[in-house]
Amino acid sequence: MLSYRHSFHAGNHADVLKHTVLSLIITALKEKEKPFFYLDTHAGAGRYQLSGEHAERTGEYLEGISRIWQQPDAPELLQPYFDAIRALNRSGTLRYYPGSPLIARHLLREDDKLQLTELHSSDYPLLRNEFSKDDRARVDRADGYQQLKSKLPPPSRRGLVLIDPPYEMKSDYQAVVKGIQEGHKRFGTGVFALWYPVVLRQQIKHMLRDLEATGIRNILQIELAARPDSDQRGMTASGMIVINPPWKLAQQMNTLLPWLHQKLVPAGTGHYAVNQIVPE
Ligand code: SAM
Secondary structure, rough: OOOOOOOHOOOOOOOOOOHHHHHHHHHHHOOOOOOOEEEOOOOOOEEOOOHHHHHHOOHHHHHHHHHHHOOOOOOOOHHOOOOHHHHOOOOOOEEEOOOOOHHHHHHHOOOOOOEEOOOOOHHHHHHHHOOOOOOOOEEEOOOOHHHHHHHOOOOOOEEEEEEEEOOOOOOOHHHHHEEEEEEHHHOOOOOEEEEEOOOOOHHHHHHHHHHHHHHOOOEEEEEEEOOOOOOOOOHHHHHHHHEOOOHHHHHHHHHHHHHHHHHHHHOOOOOOEEEEOOOO
């Protein structure tokens, strides 16, 4: 039984980090004319109503996207991400937040392709409806990890894979590494982006140790923490692991993170970092 619903968390500081990195990778892939493939293994519902019961109950977006949206000094690098949000909020009031599939939909070109998978019985139909008129996209109710075997390599031989599980089950920390290993074996030149939450730092250390043991090269880690590591319940930080990152990504995130951290965490607690954890 899947109980996680992203609608409770949409637009929080972890989404801001994830979707900023996602938009920068897509923007970099568009620098070449050749079309590419976007695989979103854990796609969610696609669109989230911020005034809805779920988002209002936690109010997480108020400490996330609300803090940076429409800031006059927002760095130019955030524009592709903000453009995707603006496309859902034409009036200028932030009512809807786009999940990763809608950010990709907004930024991808006519000849690029999307493959989206979502297992949840309530979120899958919402996602399918979002894309019912988009010929570029295929939406399946299927296991995201399985896609890393069955959908790679893509015919275009260019692509980005986003792996964004809920980590509801402890086994996700191992499943993501195994999935990446399977995907990378088939599509070694692809860009793989894995999101992770820091709830217990030890879990992330183990996951990274397992990832490094696969022998995969060229791995970048990007992290933003709202609070210091803790052994109490709750997410203190989140990060993105990017395999084969676009060459400018590290530098772009080094530019963005001080601004993002200052705006998202006005108390100044936590930290941010960009590290090449495995060289090319
Ligand atoms: N990627 C989305 C975004 O950024 O907007 C958010 C995804 S949310 C963190 C994780 C999603 O994975 C949930 O909607 C959950 O129902 C779904 N899910 C859980 N296990 C899955 C699996 N094995 N395969 C596909 N989807 C799964």
